[in-house]
């Protein structure tokens with residue numbers, strides 16, 4: 527198959543067009559640019575690097591657009607896995623000429639290994655620490671490497687588990703609310719699928735950890751994601767339509783949410799004490 531834009535051999539197909547390596551990179555960066563332009567992203571961005579392919583691709587793409595970037599990594603303290611992730615995030619920063627700031631979850635008295643089902647604890651802690659880091663470092667935004675596949679899988683999982691009122695993270699951009707110390711959140715690779723992020727990382731030879739978190743093994747969300755990708759192959763554009771639908775639902779629900787300030791830490795909370803402070807041993 528030939529590239530839609532030139533005569534070279536195509537390496538990937540997206541939405542009915544085939545792309546050679548060069549034009550695939552342009553397609554990828556174009557999708558990132560569309561988020562930047564749509565939400566008028568300007569200013570300092572804290573970039574969360576998990577060590578995985580998606581956040582590596584996200585950081586590399588943002589760096590191409592010459593933003594003022596502050597990369598950071600949250601070391602989750604998960605045996606054999608977290609240190610490997612940190613090493614890969616450090617390698618990427620060295621390659622692109624940045625210093626990596628590292629936050630250790632352990633320093634907050636939280637040990638994920640103690641929980642039978644650590645993922646929701648992990649999610650709460652990551653969301654809290656990302657925002658705190660960006661806020662304390664005067665960043666206007668925090669950027670994460672959530673892609674289209676992740677967003678739709680996460681939303682579908684919320685639907686499946688009946689967690690619809692906790693519906694969030696479906697939009698590529700969430701405004702700041704500085705009264706509650708909430709920094710704006712942006713997902714620059716929102717319009718790109720898992721496979722496309724992997725391809726971008728491979729073409730650019732970006733360091734990333736290939737290992738999955740041990741807690742992700744056998745997670746129903748992995749099977750759900752595989753199923754969604756199979757459906758996407760049969761119905762191209764399905765993931766994007768689903769993401770847009772979830773995005774609209776979230777906008778409707780958000781209007782009804784009341785925020786408070788956590789009485790312990792002063793950051794945003796739905797109750798008197800935020801979930802993160804409840805998790806911490808010493809507060």
Ligand code: Q46
Nearest residue numbers: 644645648649739741742
């Ligand atoms: S939530 Fe769960 Fe992931 Fe945290 S404990 Fe591992 S699998 S890393 S995205």
Ligand code: ZN
Nearest residue numbers: 529532546549
């Ligand atoms: Zn081409």
Ligand code: ZN
Nearest residue numbers: 788791800803
């Ligand atoms: Zn708190």
